[in-house]
Amino acid sequence: MLExxxxxxxxxxxxxxxxxINLKIDQGEFVYIIGPTGSGKSTLIKLLDGEEIPTKGKVEVAGINVGKLKHSKVPLYRRNIGVVFQDFRLLERKTVFENIAFAxxxxxxPKERIRKRVREVxxxxGLDDKGNSFPQELSGGxxxxxxxxxxxxxKPKLLIADEPTGNLDPQKSDEIMTL
Ligand SMILES: Nc1ncnc2c1ncn2[C@@H]1O[C@H](COP(=O)(O)OP(=O)(O)OP(=O)(O)O)[C@@H](O)[C@H]1O
Ligand SMILES: [Mg+2]
Structure with missing residues (x-):
């Protein structure tokens, strides 16, 4: 799946x-990468989603050589992966519903399918009642x-989360990991 x-x-x-760095992850695996601040965790993720290209070596995800992707092909590639960024990167002027729909x-x-899927996720x-809220009206969690x-x-083939529980208390952390 990923090498x-x-x-x-x-x-x-x-x-x-x-x-x-050498790493192999198979389909269906759930992998944590742990390391001190500045050790390169976010950099690794940026190589996986095509934001950065490696100086040396090969990044392969679902058979695609990500480091060699043309700039114009990156958006298409990203359809297969979901990324939860360390700093969230929500659109401040869009509501919760609109942020999710935008993806x-x-x-x-199609519009109808978007509406249905956004309600589902x-x-x-657990944010049924927050569809019309703006990001700055929400807590960090x-x-x-x-x-x-x-x-x-x-429904991406690969879901990457950069410190998804970094800002949460232990109970919320457990909930997020279960999710
Ligand atoms: N765009 C950049 N330009 C130059 N140096 C960078 C850039 N991004 C990160 N670095 C450096 O690369 C190293 C790894 O950073 P990275 O953000 O990958 O660490 P991290 O493990 O995610 O840290 P944290 O746990 O604090 O999020 C750090 O020394 C950082 O200063
Ligand atoms: Mg980081």
Whole structure:
């Protein structure tokens, strides 16, 4: 499903964020990557979703060589993966409903199907009553759940979450992991 071979990532400013990383994850696996702040966890995720390209080595996801993807092909590739970002990246001027719907609009899902699927995932993450709220009207944990709902709306083959429980108390953390 996913394979990293001899990956190195050096940023433009000379920081070596990753060096000789090898990783293989099969379909159906649930994997945690743990490491101190600055150790390269978010960098690894950026290589997986095509935001950054590796300085060395090969990143392969579902048979696609992600590091070699043309810029124009990245959006198409991203349809197969869902990412919950460390900083959520919700659209502040859109409601919860619109934030989730947007992920489906950009891939041209018909309007009726969007409405149905958004209600489904909002229910799944326990935010049924927050559809008309704006992100800044939500708690951190609620925003996190919107980000999760958006990431799973398209039923991606791969779901990546960057510290999905970083801002939550232990009980909410358990709920998010179960989700
Ligand atoms: N765009 C960038 N340009 C230059 N250096 C960067 C960039 N992004 C990250 N770095 C550096 O790369 C290293 C790894 O950063 P990264 O964000 O991957 O760490 P992390 O493990 O996610 O940390 P945290 O737990 O704090 O989120 C750090 O030294 C960081 O300063
Ligand atoms: Mg990080």
């Amino acid at each position: 990293l071979k001899h990956i190195a990532k050096t940023y433009k400013n000379g920081v070596n964020a990753l060096y000789n 489906l609009e950009v891939i041209n899902v 909002m229910n799944l993450v 609620q925003q996190q759940r919107v980000a999760i709902a958006r990431a799973i709306a398209n």
